Amino acid sequence: MRLRRGPAAAAAVADPSRGIELQGVGHTYGERTVLTGLDLRLTEQRIGVVGTNGSGKSTFARLLNGLVVPAVGSVLVDGLDTATAAREVRRRVGFVFQDPDAQIVHPTVAEDVGYGLENQGVPAAERAERVAEVLDRYGLAGHADHPAHLLSGGQKQLLAIAGVLVMRPARIVFDEPTTLLDLVNTRRIARLVEGLEQAVVVVTHDLALLDGFDRVLVVDGGRVVADDRPAPAVAAYRALVADR
Numbered sequence: 001m002r003l004r005r006g007p008a009a010a011a012a013v014a015d016p017s018r019g020i021e022l023q024g025v026g027h028t029y030g031e032r033t034v035l036t037g038l039d040l041r042l043t044e045q046r047i048g049v050v051g052t053n054g055s056g057k058s059t060f061a062r063l064l065n066g067l068v069v070p071a072v073g074s075v076l077v078d079g080l081d082t083a084t085a086a087r088e089v090r091r092r093v094g095f096v097f098q099d100p101d102a103q104i105v106h107p108t109v110a111e112d113v114g115y116g117l118e119n120q121g122v123p124a125a126e127r128a129e130r131v132a133e134v135l136d137r138y139g140l141a142g143h144a145d146h147p148a149h150l151l152s153g154g155q156k157q158l159l160a161i162a163g164v165l166v167m168r169p170a171r172i173v174f175d176e177p178t179t180l181l182d183l184v185n186t187r188r189i190a191r192l193v194e195g196l197e198q199a200v201v202v203v204t205h206d207l208a209l210l211d212g213f214d215r216v217l218v219v220d221g222g223r224v225v226a227d228d229r230p231a232p233a234v235a236a237y238r239a240l241v242a243d244r
Ligand SMILES: Nc1ncnc2c1ncn2[C@@H]1O[C@H](COP(=O)(O)OP(=O)(O)OP(=O)(O)O)[C@@H](O)[C@H]1O
Pocket: 029, 034, 051, 052, 053, 054, 055, 056, 057, 058, 059, 060
């Protein structure tokens, strides 16, 4: 029998009901262990991740779409291993970086949003339609031909999110999406996350953002030390840092 390979084959064996699974996951940078002993299954619509600076949250977030491949154990997205099916995993899990400048690479707003689609070989007409639709939805339609680097911080974050959403991933990981934003834009991003049909994992220091989430993980010293509904998880986080 011939082995089937590539995105179509991967999609054929994928099982979205499995969500994202971490099986015996640990990660090291050189000698330094930054995550250890992670056994989790992430299936909820909205999951938050909190923890002190340097606790391992960004590394955790990056594991979920294969940006980081675990040193130990496996991360499976819909049953697909991030170590061996990276391309298909990234189609399924979009990633929004804390600093939108890290994600904005093309001169104009429309070109920047269309870039990923072009990469995937989506025909020009469909590309234009999908870009226009997503820019319209996030209030950036009037900026389509403007230089992306001249947008405000909040608009840049919206642009970075639009660039992910236009790819239609089933899940989106946000790494501190509101850290650089003022209160107005923080609220705007919170509403946007709330309204998404995609399943989301949001790393944040903004505890108010977690209201209404289904599940919150508290990371400390590279381990998940609490895993609960938002109120008890945030209480556990506050208790953890109370005497530091
Ligand atoms: N590429 C890397 N190479 C070496 N060490 C790294 C690398 N990325 C992160 N680290 C280290 O791993 C640890 C965890 O970092 P990580 O960015 O995952 O934490 P974090 O919880 O997201 O922190 P913060 O809240 O400050 O963003 C830190 O000690 C950091 O210095």
